[in-house]
Amino acid sequence: xxxxLPLFIDLNGRRVVIFGGGGVGERKAILFSKxxxxxxxxxxxxxxxxxxxxxxNLIQMxxxxxxxxxxxxxxxxxxxxxTSSTSLNTLIARIAASHGALVNSVNGVSEVIVPSIIxxxxxxxxxxxxxxxxxxxxYMREKLEEVITPDFxxxxxxxxxxxxxxxxxVKNQTERRRILWEILNDAAIWEALKESPGKACTLxxxxxx
Numbered sequence: 001x002x003x004x005l006p007l008f009i010d011l012n013g014r015r016v017v018i019f020g021g022g023g024v025g026e027r028k029a030i031l032f033s034k035x036x037x038x039x040x041x042x043x044x045x046x047x048x049x050x051x052x053x054x055x056x057n058l059i060q061m062x063x064x065x066x067x068x069x070x071x072x073x074x075x076x077x078x079x080x081x082x083t084s085s086t087s088l089n090t091l092i093a094r095i096a097a098s099h100g101a102l103v104n105s106v107n108g109v110s111e112v113i114v115p116s117i118i119x120x121x122x123x124x125x126x127x128x129x130x131x132x133x134x135x136x137x138x139y140m141r142e143k144l145e146e147v148i149t150p151d152f153x154x155x156x157x158x159x160x161x162x163x164x165x166x167x168x169x170v171k172n173q174t175e176r177r178r179i180l181w182e183i184l185n186d187a188a189i190w191e192a193l194k195e196s197p198g199k200a201c202t203l204x205x206x207x208x209x
Contacts, residue, residue: 004113006126011036017072017101019064019092020082021045024106028080029056031114041072042083064088069095076101078112116141121153154193154200155184162204169208179207 016032018025021042026049032038033055040049041059049058061068064083069092073079079096081089086107093103093110104112108131115126116137125148127140159180166176183189183204192200 014077016078017076018080025082073099073101078102080104082106123152151193182207
């Protein structure tokens with residue numbers, strides 16, 4: 001049984017260090033640069049990584065030895081060993097752990113697993129197969145994206161607005177929950193969201209007696 005618990009962690013202001021500037025390092029950097037301060041240490045970098053220099057700190061090193069590893073993992077929140085050398089990745093993971101950093105390994109299951117993510121402007125769904133099948137994670141994400149459409153983000157904003165109104169006008173918490181659930185199950189409101197959030201809001205407010 002896996003000991004991994006899915007969590008959403010605020011990475012704002014935290015440092016993520018990636019070793020390796022190839023395709024894997026590139027994918028990790030693109031993902032984490034949206035949430036954290038990202039440093040990529042490598043012998044060379046993909047063209048796409050070079051184009052990310054405004055968002056990612058690229059450190060070019062001809063050789064990555066223990067002293068270099070220690071200097072960059074110190075103070076890091078998360079370290080990702082993504083070089084082409086399994087033995088070097090193992091060394092990076094060991095040193096990072098000894099400095100108190102979390103480690104996401106690309107060579108198998110580690111203490112941190114990066115899931116496949118659906119991001120709908122404030123709504124996030126994370127999918128993982130415990131690193132046993134990345135292809136299945138991607139397949140599941142693509143299937144769920146067909147169901148969890150951008151309309152869900154609009155509904156989330158509508159629900160947030162309505163909760164404020166209900167807290168002011170409806171004192172009974174059970175009744176507030178009933179109304180919000182009723183709105184979620186109103187097909188006309190979902191259809192209206194495709195046309196205009198204002199129209200959807202008007203229909204939703206009709207549920208508040």
